[in-house]
Amino acid sequence: MKCLTVIGARPQFIKAAPVSRAFAAAGIEQVLVHTGQHYDFEMSEVFFQELEIPPPRHSLGLGGGTHGAMTGRMLEGIEKILSEDRPDWVLVYGDTNSTLAGALAAAKLHIPVCHVESGLRSWNRRMPEEINRVLTDHVSNRLFCSSELAVENLRREGITAGVEMVGDVMADTNKLAQEVVAGRSAEFWKAANPDMLADEFALLTLHRAENTDDPVRFRALVEQLNSLNIQVVFPVHPRTRKALLREELSLGDHIVTIDPVGYLEMVLLLDQARLVLTDSGGLQKEAYWGKTPCLTLRTETEWVETVEAGWNVVLGDEVESLANLVAESEPPASWEPLYGDGNAAGRIVAALSI
Numbered sequence: 196m197k198c199l200t201v202i203g204a205r206p207q208f209i210k211a212a213p214v215s216r217a218f219a220a221a222g223i224e225q226v227l228v229h230t231g232q233h234y235d236f237e238m239s240e241v242f243f244q245e246l247e248i249p250p251p252r253h254s255l256g257l258g259g260g261t262h263g264a265m266t267g268r269m270l271e272g273i274e275k276i277l278s279e280d281r282p283d284w285v286l287v288y289g290d291t292n293s294t295l296a297g298a299l300a301a302a303k304l305h306i307p308v309c310h311v312e313s314g315l316r317s318w319n320r321r322m323p324e325e326i327n328r329v330l331t332d333h334v335s336n337r338l339f340c341s342s343e344l345a346v347e348n349l350r351r352e353g354i355t356a357g358v359e360m361v362g363d364v365m366a367d368t369n370k371l372a373q374e375v376v377a378g379r380s381a382e383f384w385k386a387a388n389p390d391m392l393a394d395e396f397a398l399l400t401l402h403r404a405e406n407t408d409d410p411v412r413f414r415a416l417v418e419q420l421n422s423l424n425i426q427v428v429f430p431v432h433p434r435t436r437k438a439l440l441r442e443e444l445s446l447g448d449h450i451v452t453i454d455p456v457g458y459l460e461m462v463l464l465l466d467q468a469r470l471v472l473t474d475s476g477g478l479q480k481e482a483y484w485g486k487t488p489c490l491t492l493r494t495e496t497e498w499v500e501t502v503e504a505g506w507n508v509v510l511g512d513e514v515e516s517l518a519n520l521v522a523e524s525e526p527p528a529s530w531e532p533l534y535g536d537g538n539a540a541g542r543i544v545a546a547l548s549i
């Protein structure tokens with residue numbers, strides 16, 4: 196069996212790491228295709244190095260541009276590789292433009308598609324990610340879900356064949372990274388630059404288009420963040436760096452901006468943070484696994500179980516309430532495991548091997 200995996204954006208490297216290991220352990224040939232959607236060292240290569248992902252066999256270098264232009268270039272590039280390589284499966288992760296391009300190229304060539312992190316829904320079709328994940332699910336043959344709710348979401352759309360609840364592959368990566376960091380924490384702490392950290396800080400990530408590309412909402416968010424009475428550590432995504440320049444916004448001195456960090460540094464920062472402020476999908480789960488309260492800077496979330504558990508609050512439209520929500524944030528008394536046991540990758544590879 197040969198499986199061709201299409202990845203291209205930061206969260207996909209993090210998701211692919213344990214699955215690549217599981218393929219190697221099972222002796223199954225895996226061809227990695229990197230679309231190049233993310234291309235800076237700290238958005239791409241650092242994850243290959245830290246998480247020991249094998250180098251991609253094909254690097255397409257197709258990042259940048261509008262959604263249509265980027266997805267179109269990827270479709271063309273992936274189609275060419277698939278026509279020559281003819282894998283038994285094409286594996287895609289999550290909900291980026293790379294996900295959709297990989298799934299669509301394969302489906303049109305009648306190559307079975309396997310979607311990892313299938314069935315997530317925000318029910319907000321203005322999000323590019325929602326379009327990407329709905330379309331990908333509907334052309335997929337095997338749909339691996341992180342939660343029972345995702346399975347139910349698919350059922351509501353008439354998709355039941357090939358659906359399997361395996362748990363979340365990010366839990367696998369998180370578990371692995373915790374073990375690595377535990378053994379080498381001094382080394383990674385040095386990279387995370389502990390001198391800049393106050394005793395108590397909030398970890399911030401912000402990059403979603405519905406925040407950065409809406410000038411009114413983006414300005415309101417920055418104003419609220421500037422008014423916080425806690426140090427904020429902010430690894431800045433390239434999209435956000437551009438948006439701050441474009442809107443001529445500056446950040447308060449209590450907001451320590453750094454370049455995006457590798458996954459192991461992120462695990463350390465998360466471990467020390469009092470609170471996570473984020474519009475990222477992955478970080479909401481990682482905050483939960485690390486028992487750190489999270490304020491999600493969006494109008495809805497796909498990871499509703501974390502909200503129901505009391506560990507995640509969704510900001511919504513009332514951006515002005517951000518500072519109060521931060522001040523009031525407290526870890527709840529109880530915590531139950533969510534999104535699997537950290538062995539999702541093994542289940543995926545086993546399911547594809549049958």
Ligand code: UD1
Pocket residue numbers: 204205206232233234235236238239258259260290291292293323324402403404433434476
């Ligand atoms: C993409 C995904 C989003 C995901 C995020 C993860 C889509 C539609 N969106 O958003 O779901 O949460 O990745 O981080 O696929 N850029 C650089 N250097 C890089 C990468 C990007 O400068 O290494 C710049 C690009 O040129 C572009 C901007 O950042 O101007 C946005 O990149 P893009 O890949 O279009 O979208 P993301 O916001 O990263």
Ligand code: UDP
Pocket residue numbers: 205206209400430431454455456457458459461474475476477478481
């Ligand atoms: N992440 C990281 N370094 C950073 C910011 C995020 O390693 O500077 C990790 C984060 O821990 C999570 C993943 O990137 O595992 C989330 O990716 P991102 O927020 O880019 O995308 P999303 O999850 O929103 O699709």
